[in-house]
Amino acid sequence: xxxxxxxxxxxxxxxxxxxxxxxxxxxxxxxxxxxxxxxxxxxxxxxxxxxxxxxxxxxxxxxxxxxxxxxxxxxxxxxxxxxxxxxxxxxxxxxxxxxxxxxxxxxxxxxxxxxxxxxxxxxxxxxxxxxxxxxxxxxxxxxxxxxxxxxxxxxxxxxxxxxxxxxxxxxxxxxxxxxxxxxxxxxxxxxxxxxxxxxxxxxxxxxxxxxxxxxxxxxxxxxxx
Amino acid sequence: xxxxxxxxxxxxxxxxxxxxxxxxxxxxxxxxxxxxxxxxxxxxxxxxxxxxxxxxxxxxxxxxxxxxxxxxxxxxxxxxxxxxxxxxxxxxxxxxxxxxxxxxxxxxxxxxxxxxxxxxxxxxxxxxxxxxxxxxxxxxxxxxxxxxxxxxxxxxxxxxxxxxxxxxxxxxxxxxxxxxxxxxxxxxxxxxxxxxxxxxxxxxxxxxxxxxxxxxxxxxxxxxx
DNA sequence: TTTGAAATATGACAATTATCATGTTTTCGT
DNA sequence: ACGAAAACATGATAATTGTCATATTTCAAA
Numbered sequence: 001x002x003x004x005x006x007x008x009x010x011x012x013x014x015x016x017x018x019x020x021x022x023x024x025x026x027x028x029x030x031x032x033x034x035x036x037x038x039x040x041x042x043x044x045x046x047x048x049x050x051x052x053x054x055x056x057x058x059x060x061x062x063x064x065x066x067x068x069x070x071x072x073x074x075x076x077x078x079x080x081x082x083x084x085x086x087x088x089x090x091x092x093x094x095x096x097x098x099x100x101x102x103x104x105x106x107x108x109x110x111x112x113x114x115x116x117x118x119x120x121x122x123x124x125x126x127x128x129x130x131x132x133x134x135x136x137x138x139x140x141x142x143x144x145x146x147x148x149x150x151x152x153x154x155x156x157x158x159x160x161x162x163x164x165x166x167x168x169x170x171x172x173x174x175x176x177x178x179x180x181x182x183x184x185x186x187x188x189x190x191x192x193x194x195x196x197x198x199x200x201x202x203x204x205x206x207x208x209x210x211x212x213x214x215x216x217x218x219x220x221x222x223x224x225x
Numbered sequence: 226x227x228x229x230x231x232x233x234x235x236x237x238x239x240x241x242x243x244x245x246x247x248x249x250x251x252x253x254x255x256x257x258x259x260x261x262x263x264x265x266x267x268x269x270x271x272x273x274x275x276x277x278x279x280x281x282x283x284x285x286x287x288x289x290x291x292x293x294x295x296x297x298x299x300x301x302x303x304x305x306x307x308x309x310x311x312x313x314x315x316x317x318x319x320x321x322x323x324x325x326x327x328x329x330x331x332x333x334x335x336x337x338x339x340x341x342x343x344x345x346x347x348x349x350x351x352x353x354x355x356x357x358x359x360x361x362x363x364x365x366x367x368x369x370x371x372x373x374x375x376x377x378x379x380x381x382x383x384x385x386x387x388x389x390x391x392x393x394x395x396x397x398x399x400x401x402x403x404x405x406x407x408x409x410x411x412x413x414x415x416x417x418x419x420x421x422x423x424x425x426x427x428x429x430x431x432x433x434x435x436x437x438x439x440x441x442x443x444x445x446x447x448x449x450x
Numbered sequence: 451t452t453t454g455a456a457a458t459a460t461g462a463c464a465a466t467t468a469t470c471a472t473g474t475t476t477t478c479g480t
Numbered sequence: 481a482c483g484a485a486a487a488c489a490t491g492a493t494a495a496t497t498g499t500c501a502t503a504t505t506t507c508a509a510a
Contacts, residue, residue, distance in 0.1 A: 063364060063365075063368055065368045065369075065371075065372040065373075066372075066373075067372060067373075069372055071367065071368045071371050071372060073364050073367060073368075084357075085357040085360050085361065086357075088350070088353045088354050088356075088357040089354050089357035089358055089361070090354075091357075091361075094361050094364065095364070117346065117349070117350060117353075118346045118350075119346070121342065121343045121344070121346070121349065124342070124346065124349040124350075124353070125313070125342060125343075125349070127353060128313045128342075128349070128352065128353055128356065129313050129314055129315075131313075131353065131356040131357070131360065132309075132310040132311075132313040132314040132316075132356070133314055134360055135310055135356065135359055135360060135363060136310065136314070136316075136319050138360060138363035138364065138366075138367065139288060139298050139319065139320070139363065140288075141363075141367050142296065142298060142363065142366050142367055142370055143288055143290045143296040143298075143412075144290075145367055145370035145371050145412070146290075146296050146370050146411070146412020146413075147290040147291075147292060147294055147296060147412055148290075148291075148292075149465095149466070149467090150466080150467070151466090178486095178487070178488090179487075179488065179489095180487080186371070187368075187370070187371020187372055188467075188468085189467075189468055189469075190487090190488090191467095191468080191469080191470095191488095191489085191490085192466090192467060192468070194487095194488060194489060194490085195467095195489085195490075198488095198489075198490080210475085210476065210477090210487095210488085211476085211477095211487085211488090374496070374497090375496080375497070376496090403456095403457070403458090404457075404458065404459095405457080413497075413498085414497075414498055414499075415457090415458090416458095416459085416460085416497095416498075416499080416500095417496095417497060417498070419457095419458060419459060419460085420459085420460080420497095422458095423458095423459075423460085435457095435458085435505085435506065435507095436457085436458090436506090
């Protein structure tokens with residue numbers, strides 16, 4: 001089992017500001033685990049007794065809407081801390097987390113996090129900074145949902161995945177999502193997603209072979225209205 | 226000028242957990258101001274050197290989308306702290322704040338807030354709790370935008386305003402917004418909002434006289450699909 | 451009080467998106 | 481490798497929503 005104080009992933013989140021002794025303390029209490037593609041880390045409504053730190057892999061954070069459709073709110077990856085909100089608000093999780101590919105995550109008990117929040121103002125400020133950033137992102141998502149067409153949102157999503165996760169040796173998007181996942185990210189029907197991807201393909205913007213999607217004309221995608 | 230330590234508004238936000246001496250310190254530095262209906266408190270892109278605490282009145286927090294339309298993200302009122310995100314993230318405001326009716330607000334300099342965040346873990350935790358709650362709200366907004374029809378979103382908005390701000394002596398909604406404001410809250414065209422309100426009126430769900438809107442059948446509004 | 455601008459209202463039409471049906475392809479467990 | 485289930489694909493059609501045009505009303509400043 002690797003040690004937090006040696007783990008480079010913490011460079012990507014607020015744990016980076018902790019002192020070595022506190023990291024060692026956390027390291028002794030944490031539990032590393034492997035999560036396979038498709039496995040659920042936690043469900044909407046679960047009581048979380050700590051936070052998960054993503055070391056490797058990607059998961060989707062989603063929420064069921066009243067009409068029974070899943071809405072994907074975020075793709076979490078390397079460095080992301082899952083469940084901090086529920087921990088802070090002392091509430092059950094309002095999101096579900098499911099692995100998109102194989103993952104490595106570490107569970108850090110609530111006590112360790114709260115202790116550090118209580119004694120380390122720098123840590124608290126860094127967490128707040130992160131939350132402020134998340135709130136800004138959320139605002140942008142709301143504006144996009146409200147004002148952009150489905151086509152534009154799908155193009156944006158493809159670009160987002162390209163930028164954040166890159167491509168494999170065949171130049172296809174490294175993160176492979178189903179058309180339904182894409183639909184659940186932008187909030188549309190699966191058929192609409194399929195149709196629009198077909199259109200993108202016909203227009204030479206993307207390349208499709210099964211679930212593999214490659215971006216052919218990035219600027220073309222960017223310029224979609 | 227009233228004193229923070231005697232101000233009951235702080236009961237509604239994180240300032241409530243501060244010690245009396247710190248409140249007095251803040252009170253000595255704060256600046257109370259009156260903002261008239263339609264006046265702008267800060268613009269998108271402004272550098273804020275503190276936070277505004279809303280004592281009375283309501284303001285809309287909005288953001289311009291790429292296509293030039295305004296998106297209203299929140300109606301802030303009694304107890305809300307404006308600008309804490311920008312302060313924490315050390316960024317310029319990504320929102321604009323404009324008074325919906327006459328307001329009383331207090332400006333608290335950045336230094337006072339940061340000082341208390343540094344020395345008072347309870348305060349920090351309370352702020353984080355508030356932010357966690359805001360993030361949850363934001364998630365719900367995204368789901369609603371993505372999954373609900375314009376009609377449903379407008380009905381929800383009317384109910385929200387009814388629940389949070391109540392009615393005047395004529396039983397009309399106390400907060401008066403233009404049809405354009407409603408459109409900018411739910412993310413639709415002004416004409417669509419006007420049309421749907423007209424429909425609500427015909428169906429006996431609401432009452433309209435000019436800008437005054439009254440809710441006639443709350444359950445009817447709730448049950449809209 | 452007048453008047454002109456802004457807000458509200460409504461029709462006609464177009465564009466977008468959802469829904470349902472049905473067929474094809476891919477994936478995955480045995 | 482095989483068969484079933486899931487995912488993908490596409491057509492037809494309906495519902496929703498946006499856009500443009502044009503009245504009408506409201507409201508505030510001169």
